[in-house]
Amino acid sequence: MRISFYGAAREVTGSCHLVEIGGARLLLDCGLIQGGKERHERNREPLPFDAKDLTKVILSHAHIDHSGRLALLLKAGYTGSILTTEPTARLLSILLPDSARIQEEDAKWKIRRLEKEGKDASWVTSLYTEEDAHAVLDRLETVEFNQPFDLGDAGTVTFVPAGHILGAAIVDLQLGHGADQRRLVFSGDLGVHNARLLGPPETVPSPDYLIME
Secondary structure (H helix, E strand, C coil), rough: EEEEEEECCCCCCCEEEEEECCEEEEECCCCCCCCCHHHHHHHHCCCCCCCCHCCCCEECCCCCHHHHHHHHHHHHCCCCCEEEEEHHHHHHHHHHHHHHHHHHHHHHHHHHHHHHCCCCCCCCCCCCCCCHHHHCCEEEEHHHHCCCCEEEHHHHEEEECCCCCCEEEEEEEEEEEEHHHHEEECCCCCCCCCCCCCCCCCCCCCCCCCCCC
């Protein structure tokens, strides 16, 4: 098994982690980089892996720093489904188009500013559009909490309530089979105990590997 970190490593934004085991390549989250002077340039950099070769994308929750580059992933050639919980899918139907509108408005503002200054604005484009965002929604495949989902030869994934926002999940991966099986847990973002509206994060016992921001 090989794990590569392409965001939310030494920082808490742009969550994106690649797990490779056997012939499977599983992407955990694909979030927008938010904050920092270089965020615009960083979000426009080519993805540091081949999107066309991914087996499956697994999304912990709907916040844009975990989901906001999914449109770019599809534009880079990913053709598979995106596994997540049903409440997360509902939130994404609001958050992703809204994020796209912000991207489009930012591009229009920059074009107006450059034209006012008499500069070339032909190079300015939106990071992604509302149409791109809706294409992501068409790829969502929802999974019930605490119900293992078969990933074929790679193993299974189970979404465990994380208590962070509606639909937020701890990603519990049982990878491999038999004596070589390993349990990898990705925390996503965790909620708190005694919250008024959401239950606390549930316990996932004895992982072999644990990924946290």
